[in-house]
Amino acid sequence: KAGVTQTPRYLIKTRGQQVTLSCSPISGHRSVSWYQQTPGQGLQFLFEYFSETQRNKGNFPGRFSGRQFSNSRSEMNVSTLELGDSALYLCASSDGTANTEAFFGQGTRLTVV
Amino acid sequence: AQSVTQLGSHVSVSEGALVLLRCNYSSSVPPYLFWYVQYPNQGLQLLLKYTSAATLVKGINGFEAEFKKSETSFHLTKPSAHMSDAAEYFCAVSDGRTGNKLVFGAGTILRVKS
Numbered sequence: 001k002a003g004v005t006q007t008p009r010y011l012i013k014t015r016g017q018q019v020t021l022s023c024s025p026i027s028g029h030r031s032v033s034w035y036q037q038t039p040g041q042g043l044q045f046l047f048e049y050f051s052e053t054q055r056n057k058g059n060f061p062g063r064f065s066g067r068q069f070s071n072s073r074s075e076m077n078v079s080t081l082e083l084g085d086s087a088l089y090l091c092a093s094s095d096g097t098a099n100t101e102a103f104f105g106q107g108t109r110l111t112v113v
Numbered sequence: 114a115q116s117v118t119q120l121g122s123h124v125s126v127s128e129g130a131l132v133l134l135r136c137n138y139s140s141s142v143p144p145y146l147f148w149y150v151q152y153p154n155q156g157l158q159l160l161l162k163y164t165s166a167a168t169l170v171k172g173i174n175g176f177e178a179e180f181k182k183s184e185t186s187f188h189l190t191k192p193s194a195h196m197s198d199a200a201e202y203f204c205a206v207s208d209g210r211t212g213n214k215l216v217f218g219a220g221t222i223l224r225v226k227s
Contacts, residue, residue, distance in 0.1 A: 004156070031213050043203065043217035056214045090156055094213050099145040099164055102213055104156035 002027065004093050004105035012111045018079040021108045025072050025093030031055075032074040033102065034066060037088040046089075049074055050096050078110075086112045115140045115206045119218035127226045132191040134221050136178075136204030139185065146187045147205040147215065148178055157203065163187060174198070199225045 005024040013019050025032050033056075034046040045058040049068035066076045072093075078085055088109050092102035120135040138144055145164050149157040161172025168180045178189045187204060201222045205215040 033213055033215075035215075035217075042219045043205075043215075045214050045216070048213055058214075092157075092213070092215075096213070098213070099162070099207050100213075101159050101162065102215065104149075104158070106154070106156045109154075 004091055004103050006089075006091050006105035006108050008108060009106065010109045010111075012113060013081050015081055015083060015112055017081050018077060019081060019110060021076045021078075021089055021091075021110070023074045023076070023091030023093075023105060025074070025091075026103055029093040029095055029103075030072055031094045031096035032068055032072065033092045033094075034074070034076050035090045035092065036060075037090060037107070038086070043090070046076070081112045083112050086110060115144065115208055115216045117204050117206050117216055117218035119202075119204050119221050121221055122219065123222045123224065125224040125226060126194045128196055129193050132176075132189070132194045132198065132223065134189040134202050134204075134223065136187045136189065136218060137185050138187060138204070138206045140206055140208060142208050145207045146178075146180065147207070148172065148176070148187075148189050149203045149205060149217075151201045151203065151220075153200075160189070160202075194223075194225045196225050196227065199223055 031050045033048040048056040052068045068074045088107045090107045091105045094102045116139045118137045147162045148160040161170045163180045171177045204218040
């Protein structure tokens with residue numbers, strides 16, 4: 001079956017702009033999690049959505065938000081972009097039961113200039 | 114709060130040599146532990162996971178890991194390194210109570226010398 005699809009793969013934005021990233025999970029998966037990966041901070045959990053509801057949230061400012069649609073596709077939005085938001089944003093999908101395998105997409109590389 | 118410490122940000126081995134990547138965790142509840150691998154410009158791929166069924170866990174590509182509660186460790190090993198094993202490896206922990214939130218270690222870059 002098809003894997004996790006993240007679009008776009010690469011983005012360049014200017015400080016102060018906003019950006020929306022998209023993630024299509026594996027068919028049948030109802031949980032989508034988002035992670036930020038940077039050289040300095042490593043992999044950090046942003047939030048998890050399950051059946052259109054945010055189930056978990058990491059320690060990121062309110063500029064980072066997300067949502068999930070009825071088909072389980074998820075979007076992540078970052079408003080008022082800062083240079084420090086430059087990162088690889090990874091989406092992971094799973095069936096939502098505790099501690100099952102999370103399948104990761106290839107990520108969206110966001111560069112803020 | 115849970116945390117993971119990976120000892121050694123870089124590990125270099127010769128092709129055919131033993132691979133040992135170290136991971137220690139901290140968790141107030143019985144943990145679920147994972148090892149993921151990441152190749153350049155790619156997402157993460159699960160190598161193996163520990164979910165309390167057995168302390169020695171076998172994964173893909175010849176990797177295995179042993180859960181040692183007394184040492185709070187979950188080290189990753191492979192008897193014989195291959196050039197294709199060169200990548201970054203991440204250990205992660207989940208407490209099983211907060212959905213699928215994973216807490217990752219800082220990662221270890223494995224270099225394999227010919």
